[in-house]
Amino acid sequence: MNFEDIQTVKKLLSVPQKIVIVPHKNPDGDAIGSTLALWHFLNDMGQEATVISPNDYPKFLKWMPGNDRILNFEKENTQARDKIENATLIITLDFNHLGRIGQMQSFLEHSNATFIMIDHHQAPDDYAKVTYSDVHMSSTCEMVYNFIEFLGNTDKITAEIANCIYTGIMTDTGSFKFASTTSRTHRVVADLIDKGANNTAVHHNVYDTNSPGRLHLLGCALKNMVIINDHKTAYITLSQEELDNHQFQKGDTEGFVNYGLTLEGIIFAAIFIENKEEGIIKISLRSVxxxxxxxxxxxxxxxxxxxxxxxxxxxxxxAETTQKFESLLKTYKELRAS
Structure with a gap:
């Protein structure tokens, strides 16, 4: 954030605001962690803040402090719409265009509130008065830490805030193994632990609370893996029937795509998940x-x-999606084995 943006935010928060904080649809650890961290911070400042999620999110994130105060737009629509209609300030986190929030899009587009965007994805839209965008950041949660620091309030980071921010950084960096993890990221994490983040408990709550169905589904996914050595690629498919047979719950396939990259010589991994209700194949892509x-x-x-x-x-x-995917691989020279 530049000096002008910081001053704008300070001025906005110097008076009482009715604040709505929004993550993207199907929020992950970084989205929920960043929104809850900011919610705690703003409410501790005396502001009236509410987190509204476009839809539900995985059970392994529902231990986070403040989770019970999040409004689900799909399930608590009337209350959520009222909060949006009366908002004076809307802060969007971990996405940068309003098409990422599903049914909430039209309500935010018609809002008269001032917008702040905090995000680390590419090609941000220009809907916000203040846009804090940095694609080099490990996570939106690290940016929320910076945001608090820009305001001169890191001393206000409580254990609850620290645990939320730690969760988002941990999940979005693949437990600190991705290239986006910098020395600055580790310094932020060290400060979070000093401020009360319980790293052991966070790891346990996120990664060690699997259901038998999820582990059996992982076995199915790995059995379905297709390895294309000629294009340094591996991909997984999961049909709706396979999901149903393993009592699929939201979030159960989180991280499955990364298994392809654990194979020697593979630099491109994908997972294709059938969603009959939405009529789409959901795709996740990873590379090194x-x-x-x-x-x-x-x-x-x-x-x-x-x-x-x-x-x-x-x-x-x-089947048609994977056929298209395989045909595309042939057009990318960098995926051909040398």
Whole structure:
């Protein structure tokens, strides 16, 4: 954030505001962690803040402090719409265009509130009065820490805030193994632990609370893995029937796509998950090195994200989608084995 933006935010928060904080649809650890951290911070300042999620999110994130105060737009629609209608300030976190919030989009587009955006994805829209966008950041949660620091309030970071921020950084960095993890990231994490973040408990709550169905589904996913050594690629498919047979719950496939990258010589991994209710194939893409899955997703699968982690969708069948995917691989020279 530049000096002018910091002063604008300080002026906005110097008076009482009715604040709505919004993550993207199907929020992950970084989205929920950043929104709850900011919610705690703003309410502790004396502001009236509410987090409204476009829809539900995984059970392994519902232990987080403040989770019970989040409004689900799909399930608590009347209350959520009232909060949006009366908001004077709307802060969007971990996304940068309003198409990422599903049914909430039109309500935010018609809002007269002032907008602040905090996000680390590429190509941000210009809907916000203050846009804090940095694609080099490990996570939106690290940016929320910076945001609090810009305001001169890191001494106001409580254990609750620290645990929320730690969760988002941990999940979005793959437990600190992705290239976006910098020395600054580790210094932020060290300060969070000093301020009360319980790293052992966070790891346990996120990664060690699996259901038997999820582990059996992982076995199914790995059995379905297709390895294309000639294009340094591995992909997984999961049909709706396979999800149903393993009592699929939201969040159960989180992280599955990364298993492809654990194979020697593989630099591009994908997972294709059938969603009959929405009539789409949900796609997650991961890479290592210089191959940009952000560009790949934007060009071919109506998606985007980061250079090494992106998502998309397809309205073709599962078989047609994977056929399209395999045919595209042949056009990328950097995926051909040397």
């Amino acid at each position: 090195g210089d191959f940009s899955v952000n560009d790949f997703a934007r060009k071919h699968f109506d998606g985007g994200g980061h250079d090494n982690a992106s998502g998309g969708k397809s309205e073709l069948s599962l």
